[in-house]
Amino acid sequence: MWKYVKRYLHFAILAALFMVGEVLMDLIQPGLMSHIVDDGVLGLNNGGVGNLNLIWKLGIQMIGLVLFGGLCGSLNNVFVHLSGQNIGNDIRKDSFRNIMTFSFPQLDKFGTGSLVTRVTNDITQVQNFVSQFVRGMIRMSLLMFGSMYCMFRLNREFGLIVLCAFPFIVGCLAFCLSRANPLFSKLQAQLDSINEIMQEDVSGIRIIKACVREIYEKARFRKANDELIKTQLKVLVIFAFMNPIINALMYIVVAIILLVGSFEVSGGGATPGTIMAAITYTTQLLNGILMLVMLFQNISRGIASWKRVKEILHSKQELVDGSLSGETEQHGTIEFRDVSFSYPETGQVVLDHINLTVHQGETVGIMGTTGCGKTTLVNLIPRFYDVTGGAILVDGVDVRDYEQKALREKVAIALQKSELFSTSIKENISWGSPSATEEAVQSAAHTAQADDFISLTPNGYDTIVAERGVSLSGGQKQRLSIARAVLKPAEILIFDDATSALDLKTESNLYKALQKTKPESTKIIIAQRIASVRGADRIAVLENGKIAACGSHEELMKSCATYQDIYHSQIGEEAENHE
Numbered sequence: 001m002w003k004y005v006k007r008y009l010h011f012a013i014l015a016a017l018f019m020v021g022e023v024l025m026d027l028i029q030p031g032l033m034s035h036i037v038d039d040g041v042l043g044l045n046n047g048g049v050g051n052l053n054l055i056w057k058l059g060i061q062m063i064g065l066v067l068f069g070g071l072c073g074s075l076n077n078v079f080v081h082l083s084g085q086n087i088g089n090d091i092r093k094d095s096f097r098n099i100m101t102f103s104f105p106q107l108d109k110f111g112t113g114s115l116v117t118r119v120t121n122d123i124t125q126v127q128n129f130v131s132q133f134v135r136g137m138i139r140m141s142l143l144m145f146g147s148m149y150c151m152f153r154l155n156r157e158f159g160l161i162v163l164c165a166f167p168f169i170v171g172c173l174a175f176c177l178s179r180a181n182p183l184f185s186k187l188q189a190q191l192d193s194i195n196e197i198m199q200e201d202v203s204g205i206r207i208i209k210a211c212v213r214e215i216y217e218k219a220r221f222r223k224a225n226d227e228l229i230k231t232q233l234k235v236l237v238i239f240a241f242m243n244p245i246i247n248a249l250m251y252i253v254v255a256i257i258l259l260v261g262s263f264e265v266s267g268g269g270a271t272p273g274t275i276m277a278a279i280t281y282t283t284q285l286l287n288g289i290l291m292l293v294m295l296f297q298n299i300s301r302g303i304a305s306w307k308r309v310k311e312i313l314h315s316k317q318e319l320v321d322g323s324l325s326g327e328t329e330q331h332g333t334i335e336f337r338d339v340s341f342s343y344p345e346t347g348q349v350v351l352d353h354i355n356l357t358v359h360q361g362e363t364v365g366i367m368g369t370t371g372c373g374k375t376t377l378v379n380l381i382p383r384f385y386d387v388t389g390g391a392i393l394v395d396g397v398d399v400r401d402y403e404q405k406a407l408r409e410k411v412a413i414a415l416q417k418s419e420l421f422s423t424s425i426k427e428n429i430s431w432g433s434p435s436a437t438e439e440a441v442q443s444a445a446h447t448a449q450a451d452d453f454i455s456l457t458p459n460g461y462d463t464i465v466a467e468r469g470v471s472l473s474g475g476q477k478q479r480l481s482i483a484r485a486v487l488k489p490a491e492i493l494i495f496d497d498a499t500s501a502l503d504l505k506t507e508s509n510l511y512k513a514l515q516k517t518k519p520e521s522t523k524i525i526i527a528q529r530i531a532s533v534r535g536a537d538r539i540a541v542l543e544n545g546k547i548a549a550c551g552s553h554e555e556l557m558k559s560c561a562t563y564q565d566i567y568h569s570q571i572g573e574e575a576e577n578h579e
């Protein structure tokens, strides 16, 4: 935290100085008031004759002090916010930057909802914590200790009375905070859950409606929300009980001062003005304590949030960059050398000693039952995950020896679930190649069989795609994603079930166009449909984490029972007879 605070320490120091000014004005006021009452109104030092001139003089002084105190307070606020907001802003930017370097296992571990809560709500809590600390803590401490000092100067007995009340007040505070503190971490975790549900439900609203799951989802959200409110109420109840207790203590102290003061006035040891000033100081002091309670609430919550933000900031980049950033001798070869993989959370072996070499310019299809590890296999090429056994070599070099940027520049991926951004069609296509010319974008769209539908949209390539591409059909979205991958000048092109929403004719035209425009690229095509991979040079059939067979369509039809089964289930006896 200090790293961030020290960048804006000058604002914090200025804030503190103005705060000193504001508090000094607050502390001088009761003394002046006492002077006005004793000498101006009662004339205690003038045989009981009041002094109107003195009242005017001191009154004007008091107004001046109030105005000066107000100015100091306003400037203090400005600098408090300058420090708090800037610190929050820097933490948010650093958190986001760090999240961008996270490996997929790290992203899986945090979860999207939690990352969103941490970067938004948690950092706002930290920001409040800094502002409250700079403004509140300094103000309250100065006011409390200043009032105490002034009380002792005014009247030693009054000072001692207030001092005696202190241990009770501090004890009450400590008890309540020890109860409330664990609840703050719980509150933030519950906010994570709410964000998680919100995200899932808003992005999956169509499915929810289609499956008529609204009632279930409403109940799920209500439960998460109720739990949050329950915790929040517990915190509020703790503080709700604490406030009257501290208030009661405050009035007991005031009553004792009045009692002792009345004896002292009759014995000549104190004046009515002194008692008035003592009560004002006591009220200031105890009000300070009450505000401190509220402050502690925010500060405790800020500390709990800071711990969660720190987990993001201190998470080390798990994928260590290699040193290779330059050219390689080969262009587009991939070798899976005895590759094994299991996901860290489950430990289940998804890929088991895979050996496969894909040559430059070759098209390799990957087939297999759903969940057999096809996506996992290709995710290892650009190092979305690291192998847990063996090695993957791209152009003869272990992927771990590349700088990630250099490696990922070699690979273009189109996914089944197309990720589109709320910007123009043109920018969506050129997302991975921002410097691409208009012609190149159009040519990529042409290859992806997307130009026909793009020309029918209201503004052609400048048409804005709605959030997550909801304004487009599944097949249109897939074609834009494919155009994006095609446009990227990458040596390896991966289609992860990226044509599943296309009709067979469009798909076939796409592959023909692709072969024509990018004959030199190595292509890996994951598909469920035999028709999608039939034209590939080789097809690898994945089964139980292993490659069960690998060969051309014709070879597999002769030698691989699994492939034959898939073929028969898709093409059917009848189609086969037509051939």
Ligand SMILES: Nc1ncnc2c1ncn2[C@@H]1O[C@H](COP(=O)(O)OP(=O)(O)OP(=O)(O)O)[C@@H](O)[C@H]1O
Pocket (backbone or CB within 6 Å): 108, 343, 345, 346, 350, 368, 369, 370, 371, 372, 373, 374, 375, 376, 377
């Ligand atoms: N992030 C993850 N964490 C843990 N397990 C995962 C993760 N992603 C996938 N898996 C598991 O790994 C296995 C392989 O998943 P993968 O997505 O690679 O299969 P797939 O063959 O591509 O499936 P599909 O054809 O349905 O897309 C599955 O059992 C899946 O549950």
